[in-house]
Amino acid sequence: MVIKMINWISNWAQGIIVAVIIGTIIEMVLPEGNCKKYVKVVIGIYILFSIISPVISKMTGKTLQVSDILELDKYIENVENNNLYGTLDKDNTNNIKEIYINSLKNDIKYKIEAKGYTVGNVELEVQKNEEYTLKNISIEIYKKEEKEENVQNETSKIETINIDISQNTTRDNSEKEKISESEKKKLREYISMVYEISEKNININ
Numbered sequence: 275m276v277i278k279m280i281n282w283i284s285n286w287a288q289g290i291i292v293a294v295i296i297g298t299i300i301e302m303v304l305p306e307g308n309c310k311k312y313v314k315v316v317i318g319i320y321i322l323f324s325i326i327s328p329v330i331s332k333m334t335g336k337t338l339q340v341s342d343i344l345e346l347d348k349y350i351e352n353v354e355n356n357n358l359y360g361t362l363d364k365d366n367t368n369n370i371k372e373i374y375i376n377s378l379k380n381d382i383k384y385k386i387e388a389k390g391y392t393v394g395n396v397e398l399e400v401q402k403n404e405e406y407t408l409k410n411i412s413i414e415i416y417k418k419e420e421k422e423e424n425v426q427n428e429t430s431k432i433e434t435i436n437i438d439i440s441q442n443t444t445r446d447n448s449e450k451e452k453i454s455e456s457e458k459k460k461l462r463e464y465i466s467m468v469y470e471i472s473e474k475n476i477n478i479n
Contacts, residue, residue, distance in 0.1 A: 286328045293324035374406050378469075382413065385468065386461065392416045392450065394479075408469055412477040415461060416450040453478075 297317040304313055375398050383393045394414030401407040453461075462473045 282328070289324050289328065290321070293321045297321055371400070371406060375400060378408070382411070382465070382469070386413070386415060386465075389461075389464075390418055391453065391461075392418050394450075408471050410475045410477070411465060411469070411471060412479070413465075414479045415453055415458075417453055419451070 297320060300317060301314060378398060379396045382396055386393050392415070394416065395412075396414075397410075397412040398408065399410040401409050458478045461478060462476045465471070465476050466473045
């Protein structure tokens with residue numbers, strides 16, 4: 275009886291020592307992160323479990339499992355799901371923002387061209403909020419060339435259209451006629467009114 279008790283105490287002590295060593299090694303190799311605090315708690319509970327489990331099993335005759343104390347599988351599943359949802363939510367947010375910006379660019383370009391101008395590059399800056407508030411607009415606006423207008427009016431002349439389009443696609447922006455300061459002012463006022471943005475945040479090149 276005494277020998278059995280000594281063997282039991284010896285095995286119990288060995289289990290505690292092994293648990294402490296394993297916990298220490300895991301804590302040493304564990305990288306820094308949000309989960310480290312939780313893992314430390316788990317290690318502490320695991321060591322505590324190693325201490326009390328043999329005693330409870332000895333007294334009750336029932337084997338106590340660590341799963342009775344910690345739902346580790348459920349926790350791991352929740353962490354993986356949260357990470358997945360976080361990634362998907364971030365991707366969806368970026369996609370919505372990109373679609374919104376591209377749609378806004380096209381709308382600005384359409385409205386300015388409808389006033390008889392040629393629009394080049396359009397750059398937008400939006401705030402990082404739920405409304406994607408428009409912060410800055412930088413846009414290249416040029417006078418519409420007479421040749422381009424003639425091409426649009428003479429749609430029946432297929433050859434002329436092809437020649438003019440090829441010329442327009444190869445023409446450098448520096449060769450396009452810039453608009454006057456008074457035109458820029460009127461366009462700033464128009465853009466400011468339509469898109470509810472301060473004129474000082476509208477840059478027309």
